[in-house]
Amino acid sequence: MKEKYIVALGRVCIDEYYVTNEWPLMGEKKFVKPLEARIGGMVANAASVLAGYGIKVCYLDLLPKTAPSTARILEDFRNYSVSTQLIQFDPDIAETKCMIFLKEAERVIFITDVKRPPIRLEGQSRKLFFQAAYVYSTLPDLQELDSCDQVLAEYVAGGGKIAVDVEADSFTNAKEADHWFTCCSLVFMNQQAFDKYRGASDDADAARRLLELGPKMLVVTKGRDGCTVISKERVFSRESYRVQAVDTTGAGDTFNSSFLYGMIQGYTPEKAAEFASAAAARAVTAVGPRAGVAKAADVERFIRDYQV
Secondary structure, eight states, X not given: OOEEEEEEESOOEEEEEEEOSSOOOTTOOOOOEEOOOEEEOHHHHXXXXXHHTTOEEEEEOEEESSOHHHHXXXXXXXXXXXXOTTOEEETTOOOOEEEEEEETTEEEEEEOOOOOOOBOOOHHHHHXXXXXXXXXXXXXXXXXXXXXXXXXXXXXXXTOEEEEEEOGGGOSSHHHHHHHHTTOSXXXXXXXXXXXXXXXXXXXXXXXXXXXXXXXXXXXXXXXXXXXXXXXXXXXXXXXXXXXXXXOTTHHHHHHHHHHHHHHTTOOHHHHHHHHHHHHHHHTTSSSTTTTOOOHHHHXXXXXXXXX
16 A cells, blocks of 8 residues: 655755846856855755645655765755655765856756766665655656666556656657656646647647546646646646746746645645645745745635735
8 A cells, every 4th residue: 555655756956046137148258146055956846845735755866975965955855854765875976066047037057967877776765665655756867767667667556656747858759758658647747848749739639649648637837827737537727826036946846746735635636726826926936946845824825815
């Protein structure tokens, strides 16, 4: 029987923030103002949000054994009540960094591409992974598991569910993405990823093809334009909450994890979309990838106050 906790599988990194007054053209030189570095990473952000809602989350990643950032990352997870018992260490890998350049509420992000060995699941780690009710990850992060096809097929066959966050640069073409969607229950795509996935097909045909592979639900996030939720039973769209955005970093992670929280709690898809939209709107009013971390009551209060 699956236990009510989530394994979050993904790279955690140091987010280095910089502010600029204008974007440089190619070949130009511009000064930037450095801000405080923070712990980030798409899946790590989502894990922290889920833990803030009271969901038990076990984080799975491979960290450099002696890098200065490792101790800080572990402390950060503890501060957000995210379990680190599945994290593994390797003395030969470098730390992953994410450089975020802000101009008003928009940003450009550069991520260091660190080569790493596969993540092996053995002994107690394997047991904890296979007993989780959900795995939350991204397409590239799922593939970091050793013998990933076999492991994921076995996990799903045992009743586990996989929720995956898909961005445009995480797959080469629809055929490649389809291979991984066969093991997923819930798929999140931003608009750019969905446009790439559907290609020349119209939205309905592309969504239908994806759902026929096995996922129960597809959620397409559209930033300020809200989201569209698609299942075999129904399709609906929801507008976003209009707020003065300060930093959109982590907004998608907040939305996805909040929607997943809603589904775990038994919300209808409509209620889950409302809750996730509010959580994401609340998150962008502050700087930092973890600005979305809150209690569920805080998000519900935001919804009530906004409607007033």
